[in-house]
Amino acid sequence: MIPTAELNDLLHAPGIEDLWDMHQRRMAGYGFDRIMYGATRYRSGAHLGDAEDFVILTNHSTDYTDVFIGEGLYHHAPMVRWALDHDGPCSWSLLRQMAETGNLSAEERKVFDFNLSMGVRAGYSISFRSVSPRTKGAIALTAEEGMRQRDVDAMWETHGEDILLLNNIAHLRILSLPYTSPARTLTARQREVLGWVGDGKTVQDIALLMGLTGATVEKHLRLARDALCVETTAQAVLKASFQNQIFMMEA
Structure with missing residues (x-):
């Protein structure tokens, strides 16, 4: 049974760093000493979008x-491909079955062999349910070296529901917190002008509200578009909203 206080700590974590620190310590308590979380809001079919826009957390x-x-x-990891087509948890015993029956492509086999060489042998993957075809999130839970997959599966029989709950809470909290690569982080001014655009204000309105010239507002908008790697201001507002860089309470 997960203590209520622990769930509240996850739900009220002030930032991704604190949340991730709590989560990886909790997963280590179940024997998963290495974990990797990934999420995108820019999926198009099998293409996951620009890697610079991924949320990736790992130890x-x-x-x-x-x-x-x-x-x-x-790109060729079998469990990543599985996650794109499924929801819920999956034992890595699936990988062993695929390897033994010859159902791994040459590229997938390369990933499989690399993981073995790095001690990534036993574990579970969780693919989170998406509310949009453009979004997908998943986490790979790697068991401590020395643990066999059958030991992990036995542990999951006892604690799987708790592990699944903790990971779903962590996933939903990560999506609600600001996160982006340093190269795509907006300045305070860029966040502010995009926020005013999102509120329907014109450049002239924003200039008056912020005490700036129209040219300076245009400059901040251009720099925001460049930082976010988009072509239009509408796209910039959308991406900044997805990344929780605007319309957020200041810490």
Whole structure:
């Protein structure tokens, strides 16, 4: 039984860093000492969008992430592909079955072998239910080295519902908190002008409200579009809203 206080801590975490620290410690208590969370709001079919726009949280070593994420191995990871087509938890026994029956492509086999070489052998994946075809989130829970998949599966029989609940709460909280790559973080001025645009104000209105010239407002809008890597101000407002960079209470 998960203590109520622990659930409240997750629900009221002030930021992603605090939330993630609590969550990875709790998952380690179940034997998952390495975890990786990923989410996108820019999915189009099998394409997940620009990696710069992903929310990625992990405590894996850089030796692992530099290859799995940096070199794009995740594109061909069997459990990532499974997550795109399913909701809920899945035992990694599925991977062993696929490997033993020859149902892994050459690219998938490369990911499978890389994971084995890095001690990523046993665990569970959870694919979170999406409310839009453009969004998807999932988490990979890697068991401590030395744990066998059958041991993980036995543990899941006892604690799986609690683990699933904690991960769903963490996922929903992550989606509600500001998060973006440093290159796409807006300045306070850029957030403010986009917020006024979202409220239906014109450039002239914003200039008056902020005590700026129209040219300065236009400059902040242009820099916001550049930072967010979009073409129009409407797209900038949408992306900044998705990333919780505007219309948010200040910490």
